Amino acid sequence: MQGHRLRGLRDGTSGLVAMPASISKAPRPQRMAWPRLLDNTRLGGRAAAPTDGGRSEYQKDHDRLIFSEPFRKLSRKTQVHPLPENDRVHNRLTHTLEVSCVGRSLGELTGKRLAAAGELPPHVAAADVAAVVQAACLAHDIGNPPFGHAGEYAVRDWYSRRPIGFFSGCTPAAVQDFKTFEGNAQGFRLLTSLVDTVGLRLTYATLASFIKYPWSSVHAPRHRPGKFNYFDSERAIFTEICGKLGIVEHEAGVFARHPLVYLVEAADDICYAIIDIEDGIEMGILPPADVEALLCDLLTAPLQAEFRGAASSLTDNQRIRWLRGKAVDLLIEDCVQSFFSHAEAILCGRFASTLVEAGAPRVAQGIRAAKQMARDRIFTHSRKMEIEIGAYAAIDTLLDACSDSVRELLEVGNRDKLSYRASRVLTLMGEHAPPPGTPIEESYRLMNDFVSGLTDNRATRLAQAIRGAGG
Structure with a gap:
């Protein structure tokens, strides 16, 4: 990557990924490179066959996920509301498909800017960046247990109540895995170890773009308690992927994120915040007027004026759909801008925020307000x-x-x-x-x-x- 084209950057200051303090003291931080980050070799060392103008290896990743059994099962797994009686409420599959659409848009805009700057290797087109992000989005919840996060907590609670003797024969790292069971780590295990004995054989680039919390359960308490992306049983595979792509290693077993993870996270943030409050309307928990006001706050002043001019002729549902569409468009544009504004910190593994939080204040405040509304009024519904x-x-x-x-x-x-x-x-x-x-x-x-x-x-x-x- 040519640094002078993407300079003028500032690090995020608020975020989810706590980076070791020693990073800021390094005189010459290691820097990741797009040619390695976009390696299309498949897990296990299977080299990609030369393309003949058909599907790229990244597009094949997308298709392999779509046709997999674990992906189909998402249609009967909880997004927010377990076993909803309303068929219009999102399940884990509909949420995932929406995230993948937003992720594709984020990836496409990012790919075009990287291509224009001459940053992409010869085998990668701008559309391939979109395909990687879209595939990683399709996989982002594939390891979640039944009943959503409640299922995760239930598994953790069950293991935490076992007597010491129950774990006789288990390593301390394994015991920590069981007591802090995590859907992200289960997803990584599923993608790499469980399907057809060696996972879905996705490319290194797509697998790394899936890894949101690049550490183990043992490291989680010092980085993001309760969140991690690999069990001890997949440690060797995880290390292989990061080594293959040249991912910055902060300490033994703790790595930086692949840059495209930030786009996958942004797609999930955008959909999760907006979908939760839309489902609140469907479930009769939130009045449409409250959701309308929140979405309107996300818009620019010209769009707010346009909405006020058209609102009287629209039904409640039409107004919500209009606002949602405009809000998602603006959020996508803002997150791509945020990605490039912080590209240097991201490539050096020093970006400790999210694209939403590091973007325009209007956007960050709006997403925080949406999530807070969901926590206060939806997640606590009887x-x-x-x-x-x-x-x-x-x-x-x-x-x-x-x-x-x-x-x-x-x-x-x-x-x-x-x-x-x-x-x-x-x-x-x-x-x-x-x-x-x-x-x-x-x-x-x-x-x-x-x-x-x-x-x-x-x-x-x-x-x-x-x-x-x-x-």
């Missing part, structure tokens, strides 16, 4: 909390049954000697059932793979069946 309590009970039942069965298998050493109940549970676990002799740590990981891969509906039905069989 129906949502009631269903989440049920989600905890379902996760507890499933993990109780699975752990009893895998521990019994480890004890007896042969599936033919298992109790009827344990045998049936392991059969339900399918490909995630540990073979006889599997160490206890890997057995627990397989158990988590099974539970996290369930949809809301499937998890609810299985938990009910298990309770019935046990009662």
Whole structure:
């Protein structure tokens, strides 16, 4: 990257990724380079075949995700509201598709500016940058368990209540993984280790663009408590990806983000904030007027004037859709500008903010207000909390049954000697059932793979069946 074209930068000061203090003292910080960052080699070292004018390797990543089973399951996983009765409320799949559309736009605008500056390697077109961001957006929630974040908390809580002896045979790092179970790390495991034994074989560039929290559960307390992107079981794969792309390493096991992660994060921020409050209208939690006022504040003065001139002839839904469309357009433009305003800090791994927070004050304040409205009035709604309590009970039942069965298998050493109940549970676990002799740590990981891969509906039905069989 030619530094003089993208200079005049300032570091973000508020954000989610805490960088080690030693970075600012380095006289010559390491700097990432776009030719390496956009490597289209597939995980495992499979070199990309020469293109013949058809799909690029990054576009193939997009298609592989779309056609994968874990992606299809997102249609029955919670976005914000578990098991909603209103079909117009977003699920995890519709949210993901919207994020991917916004991400494609962010990537396309970014790719065009990089191409115009001569920063892209010969094998990468501007549209390929869009394809990488879009593919990473498609994958960004692929590891989430049933019931959304409530499912994550339920898994963590279950492991935290186990006695010390339950973890006999597990490494300290594995115990930390279990007690702080994270959907992002589960997604990385799924993409790299679980599908067809070696993941979906995505390109290094797309996989790195998926990694929002580039550290392990052991490092998380010093960077972003409760957030991390790889379990100890995927440490070697994670390190391989970062090494291949020349990602800045701040300390052993802790890396900078791939620059395109900031675009994926921005796409999620934009959709998450706006979608949550739109769903609040659908659920009868928020009045349209409150959402209308919030979205209007995101707009520039000329657009606000245009809206006031047209508002009287529009219905409530039409006004919300008009405002949403204009707001998303402005947010995309602002985030791309923010990306290039902070490009030097991003490429040196020193950018400690988000593109939204580091952008125009109007944008940052508007997104914060939207998220605050969601926290105060949607996330605490009684129906949502009631269903989440049920989600905890379902996760507890499933993990109780699975752990009893895998521990019994480890004890007896042969599936033919298992109790009827344990045998049936392991059969339900399918490909995630540990073979006889599997160490206890890997057995627990397989158990988590099974539970996290369930949809809301499937998890609810299985938990009910298990309770019935046990009662």
